Amino acid sequence: MQQRNSGKRRPSGTDGSDFSYRMVVDNRYTKVAKGKSTLSKILIIQAVVLLVGVLNMLFTLLTNKRLETLAAASTSLTFISIMIGELGRKRSRVNLLKFYIAASTIGVLGSIVAIFLSDSQVKVFNDLSIWETEKVLLLKIACVSIGLFVQIYSVTATISLIGNMSPPKRAS
Template sequence: MQQRKSASSLYGRPSGTDGSDFSYRMVVDSRYTKVAQGKSRLSVLIFAQAIIQLIGVLYTFLPTSKEESPNMLAILSTAIGFISLIVGELGRRRSRVNFLKVYMVASSIAILSCLLVSLEAICH
C-alpha cells in the first residue's frame, strides 16, 4: 500500500510548514500570549502577598518579645499563608491548575483566620 505524499514533503519540507496551518497558529499564539500575561500578573500578586505576609509575621511575633503569650490563631494564619505562597508559586511556574486552586483556597483560609484574629483583638 502506497502512502500519498503531500506537496510539502515532496520538496523536503516537513508537513505543516507550508503555511496551511496559519490560522490555527494565530489562535494558539493569542492563547499563549494571554497565559503569559496572566502568569506575569500572578507573579506580581504573589510577590505583593509575600511582602504583606512578612509584615504580618512581624506583627505576630513582636508581642511575644514583650513576654506575652503568642496568639496561636495568628501563628496558624501565618503558616497557612506561607504554605499557600509556596504552592501558588509552584503552580504559577509549572502551570498547574490544581496547585493554583489549592493556593486560592489556602490564601482565603489564611485571610479569614487573619480577620478572626483582628476581630478577637478588637473585642478584647
C-alpha cells in the first residue's frame, strides 16, 4: 500500500497560480456569525435571570402572598420573547428578531412597573428598617435591575445583528 505524502506536494490540478480565484468570506458574514454567538449568550443570561424571577414568584406563592398579575404577565411575555429570539437567531429571521426586541422590552418594562406598583415595595421604602425581612423583594429588585441591563445590551446586539443580516443597499 502506498503511503501518502504529508502535504509537501502541491494538490493535483493546480500550479499554485489560482489564488486569485479563491473565494473570500465577506466581512458582513463574519459579523453575523459573531453577532449570533453573542445573542446566544445574551439569551442564556436572560433565561437565567428569568428563571430566578420565576423562582421568586414561586416562593411568593408558597408564602401565601398574592401573586402580582402584571409581574406574571411580563414574565410570561419575556419567556415567549426569548423563545422567539432564539428561533430568529437560529433561522436568521429579521422579523422574529424585531419581534423579540419589542416583546422583551415590553416584558422588562412591565416588570419594572410591577416593582413600583407592588405594595411591599412602598412599605420598604417608607420604613427602611424592614429590609431584613423583605429579602424576597430585594431579590426581585436585583433580578429586574440585572434584567434591565441585559435587555439594553440585548437590544444593541440584536440591532447590530439585524443590520449585518440585511443585504447591503446599492447606490442607484
